[in-house]
Amino acid sequence: xxxxxxxxxxxxxxxxxxxxxxxxxxxxxxxxxxxxxxxxxxxxxxxxxxxxxxxxxxxxxxxxxxxxxxxxxxxxxxxxxxxxxxxxxxxxxxxxxxxxxxxxxxxxxxxxxx
Amino acid sequence: xxxxxxxxxxxxxxxxxxxxxxxxxxxxxxxxxxxxxxxxxxxxxxxxxxxxxxxxxxxxxxxxxxxxxxxxxxxxxxxxxxxxxxxxxxxxxxxxxxxxxxxxxxxxxxxxxxx
Numbered sequence: 503x504x505x506x507x508x509x510x511x512x513x514x515x516x517x518x519x520x521x522x523x524x525x526x527x528x529x530x531x532x533x534x535x536x537x538x539x540x541x542x543x544x545x546x547x548x549x550x551x552x553x554x555x556x557x558x559x560x561x562x563x564x565x566x567x568x569x570x571x572x573x574x575x576x577x578x579x580x581x582x583x584x585x586x587x588x589x590x591x592x593x594x595x596x597x598x599x600x601x602x603x604x605x606x607x608x609x610x611x612x613x614x615x616x
Numbered sequence: 617x618x619x620x621x622x623x624x625x626x627x628x629x630x631x632x633x634x635x636x637x638x639x640x641x642x643x644x645x646x647x648x649x650x651x652x653x654x655x656x657x658x659x660x661x662x663x664x665x666x667x668x669x670x671x672x673x674x675x676x677x678x679x680x681x682x683x684x685x686x687x688x689x690x691x692x693x694x695x696x697x698x699x700x701x702x703x704x705x706x707x708x709x710x711x712x713x714x715x716x717x718x719x720x721x722x723x724x725x726x727x728x729x730x731x
Binding site for chain 1: 620622647657658659661664666671672707709711713718719720721722723724725
């Protein structure tokens, strides 16, 4: 079955440091990929998405992600994190057999040290 | 524009009672999804609507759970005879389902606590 793996359950970085959150997917063809962020007590907000074209995708809040087919990865990055980036981050992929379904990873919780 | 809204934001109920959770999707979005998120867990898919029909109910955990959508808009998730394990955040999402627009837009969720 298709799956999305976020190997890190928790990540802690210092404010101002760079960030990379890992995401791997199982898929045969070119996937449709997403990153969502969930702040405490909130729903999920779409950060960015990749469908085709340039493999480096820019999103909101200064985030970017790079699609690497050879590694089946879609890692999320930010050059300098802010305390407000503390949240849970979900990677997701559209189900390859269905247009109406997105498969979510289990999430990575980001903690920011002052 | 207006996003997905859900009500109530919080609901505390006694075990055995029925509850109704409401979702108002983004206007014009044809697809609507319900998910459950338990403490520290990822998203558990419950049910999907395309228009008023629910082609995929595979995620509903038991026959105590049901959902409907009317007028291609508002949806209600009903949980009958609530149990403590039903305590979770229930998230609703909608999607325009336009070409290439597979992303889902989420509401803030309803936090359900069963005592």
